[in-house]
Amino acid sequence: MTGLAILLVGYSLFSALTIALTHFRSEHYGDQPVSRAMGLVLLLALGALQAAHFAWLYLERDWVTELPYRMILFAVAPAFYMFSRPLLRPQAASPNRPALLGHALPLLICPFLPEASALPLAFLVGAGYMLWLARSLFRLRHERAHFHLELLLLGGVFTIAICVSALGLVQASLPDRLFFSLYAVAIGLAFLLVQTTLVLRPQLSVEVRETVQAAYATSTLNNVDCDAMLARLEALMASERIYADADLSLPGLAERVGLRPHQLSELLNARQGKSFARYLRERRVAAAKAMLCDEPSASVLSVGLSVGFTSQSNFYDAFREVEGTTPGQFRKLNARGGAAR
Known part of the structure; x- marks a missing residue:
């Protein structure tokens, strides 16, 4: 178990750096600076x-x-909450100062807690935040068809988090080496699932936010000729x-x-089953x-x-997400006249 834990520790540190450099780019969180900052804090804490x-x-x-370890442990769950709240509850007002406190x-x-009770309490706090996450995801159950595989992978992360919380509550009854090995393995597996999810959907945060906004909003299309609007959209494309237009926005x-x-946004989600970001990427990839070939x-x-x-990098990420291969590989397989260039 110790060997596996050490291996996954190394993977976690590499994965945290990779996610910070590739996923937490400004274009993915242009209008969500708090979420981006808290995501980076979360990666730093887990690392x-x-x-x-x-x-x-x-x-x-x-x-x-040591005290710094326990303080970081207490910081993980709030950092995760502040990262995910703008994505899962975009319609909610920003937390005020008393809420942040x-x-x-x-x-x-x-710093004032006895060492023996600090770790179990930290995991208990984490379990509370996990219940909030479960409630938020349950409210989006009708949108699960848009993110079926991704939700399965993130569900694995959620399961790991619940198991870790339960593990923390019985920490005192386990040998220290076994407990921290299991905890290191759990974090490493969570990184593996998250990175797999982001490979499948590099702009998952953008798509989730748009889908959530459409899911929570009262329909604004009652007096809109949806077919005419879709025809107009198709003509523009x-x-x-x-x-x-690289600067095209919603x-x-x-x-x-x-x-x-x-x-x-609601029209695309309701009639096309996709977010604006996904729709735009698919149009660009189709043109590419x-x-x-031509x-x-x-x-x-x-x-x-x-x-x-x-x-x-944006082109390769989007092409691989939509087509499951790279642009170069696609060209070789579909070159005109059967000759790869």
Whole structure:
């Protein structure tokens, strides 16, 4: 168990760095700076916990018995809440100062708690936040078809978190080496599931936020000719290639169609079964597929930029998400005349 724990500690640290550099980019959280900041804090906290586990399990340093470790442990659940709340409850007002103080209270009282009770209490606090997450996800049960596989993977993370909370409550009855090995393994497995989810849906946070907004909103399409609006949208995409505008946003497209942004978001979710971000990526990837076959001399990067992607990494991420392969591999398999260029 110790060997597996040390292996997953190393993976966790690598994964935390990778997620911070690839997922928590400004374009994924442009209008959610608090969520982005708290996500980075959460990665830093989990990475620090894993570093302490490595010091305990491999270097035999008692970092896990020190006050900083316990304070970080108390910080994980509130950081997770502040990260996920803007995504899962976008219609709710931002927390006021008393509410923020309430979330920080466990961290503030941690230095005054006896060491024997600090860890179980930290895991008990974490279990409370997990119940909030479960309630928020249950309210989105009707949208599960949009994120079926992703919800299964994140459900695995949720299950791991619940098991860790239960483990923490009986920590005193377990050998320290076994407990911290199991905890390190749990964090490592959670990182594995999260990274797998983000590989499948690189812009998952954007899509979840848009879907949640549509799910919670009262319908604004009662007096809208949805078929006419969809036809107008198709014309903009097919004839004017509006998707090629790298700066195209939901408000900008809604104005061109003749709708308000939340109306267009609801229309896409209700009639197309996808968020604006997903819809736009699929249109761009479809255009890129045609160019990759029809213009074999064009570089992959130039194709991506010409259909609206802002960088090669964005193009590759979106193409792999939609098609399950890279642009270069797609071109080789579908080259005109059967010859790969």
